[in-house]
Amino acid sequence: MLSMKTQYAFKALMYLAQKDNGEPILIAEIAEKKNIPLKFLENILLELKKAGVLDSKKGKGGGYFFNQRPTDVRLAKIMRLIEGPIALLPCVSLNFYQKCKNCDERHCGLSNVMKEVRDATLLILENKTVADIAFINI
Amino acid sequence: MLSMKTQYAFKALMYLAQKDNGEPILIAEIAEKKNIPLKFLENILLELKKAGVLDSKKGKGGGYFFNQRPTDVRLAKIMRLIEGPIALLPCVSLNFYQKCKNCDERHCGLSNVMKEVRDATLLILENKTVADIAFINI
DNA sequence: GTTATATGCTTTCGATGAAGACGCAATATG
DNA sequence: CATATTGCGTCTTCATCGAAAGCATATAAC
Numbered sequence: 614m615l616s617m618k619t620q621y622a623f624k625a626l627m628y629l630a631q632k633d634n635g636e637p638i639l640i641a642e643i644a645e646k647k648n649i650p651l652k653f654l655e656n657i658l659l660e661l662k663k664a665g666v667l668d669s670k671k672g673k674g675g676g677y678f679f680n681q682r683p684t685d686v687r688l689a690k691i692m693r694l695i696e697g698p699i700a701l702l703p704c705v706s707l708n709f710y711q712k713c714k715n716c717d718e719r720h721c722g723l724s725n726v727m728k729e730v731r732d733a734t735l736l737i738l739e740n741k742t743v744a745d746i747a748f749i750n751i
Numbered sequence: 752m753l754s755m756k757t758q759y760a761f762k763a764l765m766y767l768a769q770k771d772n773g774e775p776i777l778i779a780e781i782a783e784k785k786n787i788p789l790k791f792l793e794n795i796l797l798e799l800k801k802a803g804v805l806d807s808k809k810g811k812g813g814g815y816f817f818n819q820r821p822t823d824v825r826l827a828k829i830m831r832l833i834e835g836p837i838a839l840l841p842c843v844s845l846n847f848y849q850k851c852k853n854c855d856e857r858h859c860g861l862s863n864v865m866k867e868v869r870d871a872t873l874l875i876l877e878n879k880t881v882a883d884i885a886f887i888n889i
Numbered sequence: 890g891t892t893a894t895a896t897g898c899t900t901t902c903g904a905t906g907a908a909g910a911c912g913c914a915a916t917a918t919g
Numbered sequence: 920c921a922t923a924t925t926g927c928g929t930c931t932t933c934a935t936c937g938a939a940a941g942c943a944t945a946t947a948a949c
Contacts, residue, residue, distance in 0.1 A: 672916030
């Protein structure tokens with residue numbers, strides 16, 4: 614299960630993408646509309662800014678807005694940024710790899726299965742962007 | 752990422768399946784061979800016993816052994832038992848469903864993507880058993 | 890029935906994550 | 920320049936997780 618932080622990050626990005634008209638959007642507005650604790654959201658948006666996904670403007674008329682285009686921000690990137698590894702085991706993570714103790718990975722049935730899960734997950738998350746999840750209307 | 756508890760559970764089950772000859776196996780032996788904190792492992796094996804996956808015998812010659820056949824224990828079952836939900840969001844979980852606040856799930860792009868991830872993951876975890884990950888030899 | 894051997898149960902401690910309180914710093918507007 | 924607005928930074932609190940310790944209970948062997 615994703616941490617609250619990651620869930621909030623996705624929801625905030627969706628909201629920002631949906632209201633994106635060049636104008637900065639208040640943290641407080643996002644927090645209220647998407648039911649996210651204000652101070653927690655401040656932290657999350659700050660991380661997204663430091664990573665170059667968002668940018669912000671201070672003072673009156675300030676707020677947050679996209680630095681990259683929503684069509685260019687893959688969900689996998691956000692996951693790795695806020696949540697950390699996408700894989701279920703450290704020893705099968707591409708970006709956060711850690712070796713297993715007492716387990717020869719080439720002969721480990723568990724890590725082989727978890728590699729399958731990782732690949733299936735990445736196939737989806739690397740090909741969906743923030744724009745994809747923001748503009749769906751079924 | 753899976754919690755340590757779940758990772759340990761899988762490793763312990765693999766070890767038990769590999770050494771399965773009807774004889775009980777000591778918690779201490781599993782803990783030592785698989786590098787798992789002893790007292791932590793006791794808790795994990797107890798949960799697996801209460802769920803009917805394992806059984807145990809006390810006293811000399813005691814230890815843990817399978818109650819169900821390893822070929823009948825699906826990985827998804829262990830995940831749900833120890834880790835909880837397999838889905839990445841509460842609102843797309845089959846067994847631990849919780850409704851989203853401020854989000855109409857039928858029109859939510861995020862939950863649609865996370866459903867895809869869930870289905871892809873389940874397709875793998877529901878079709879692999881403890882026996883599958885224990886007896887692989889590539 | 891006593892003893893050694895194992896599991897079973899409860900409590901505790903530290904680390905991490907979620908969330909709130911308060912004050913500081915930057916900026917648009919008059 | 921003054922002030923209101925808004926993002927930024929730090930510190931505290933509360934819950935959960937990982938891990939360990941201690942005692943209780945069951946049982947096989949003698």
